[in-house]
């Protein structure tokens with residue numbers, strides 16, 4: 001790993017790059033994942049590489065949805081695992097009912113199992129793979145990604161996706177799931193079709209979400225439901241786009 005001096009002005013961004021390169025070498029991520037990361041970096045640069053109020057508002061609603069869900073599932077791919085394995089582990093520790101399901105765009109069984117085992121070794125308690133064990137097909141999707149594990153996505157009512165492709169996000173919405181998406185690009189189809197779009201960088205989001213879940217644990221279901229009902233995702237996306245325009 002390249003040593004990034006901690007006083008470098010873009011230390012965090014460069015560290016994330018190193019995490020992804022390491023993930024690629026370890027077989028967790030793909031070469032295409034590097035390109036997806038570069039796109040994310042560009043949007044993060046325009047957003048000032050910091051979390052904004054529109055992300056905080058979306059995170060508060062995400063927390064309410066995840067806490068009131070019957071079965072919350074976090075759909076994890078190679079980039080998410082490489083960038084944020086530790087943050088995923090910390091998140092599920094504060095919301096123990098959350099299932100982590102490995103679901104890949106560029107599917108190979110070897111990589112899926114490698115990611116699942118990597119997360120288990122970090123301490124994530126409930127990891128399943130879309131491609132292992134009984135599953136149900138997600139309508140509209142033709143590739144291997146259509147599989148939904150019966151212990152996870154098949155039964156989920158609330159799904160957290162990160163760095164997701166638009167087709168699958170749309171298919172999950174059409175299949176009745178409440179979808180929370182983490183995506184730095186507010187114009188992406190994923191961000192546009194999700195119910196709650198968190199326009200912010202994944203590792204920052206997961207830390208903020210863990211803190212929010214902790215502080216919401218004693219909120220009443222009525223208060224959480226009020227928060228969800230008052231939320232307007234179109235307004236959040238507009239604010240993110242306006243912030244990028246100002247950044248330019």
Ligand code: PTJ
Nearest residue numbers: 033036039040077078079104105106163183184185201202
């Ligand atoms: O591991 P696999 O095979 O499942 O593949 C995963 C990738 C990410 C390669 C695949 O899902 C993909 O190609 O994704 P896209 O369609 O390029 O979408 C990725 C989106 O995530 C883009 O809108 C990026 O701007 C955004 N993004 C990239 N890095 C981050 C991010 N958003 C938040 N945090 C990031 N670190």
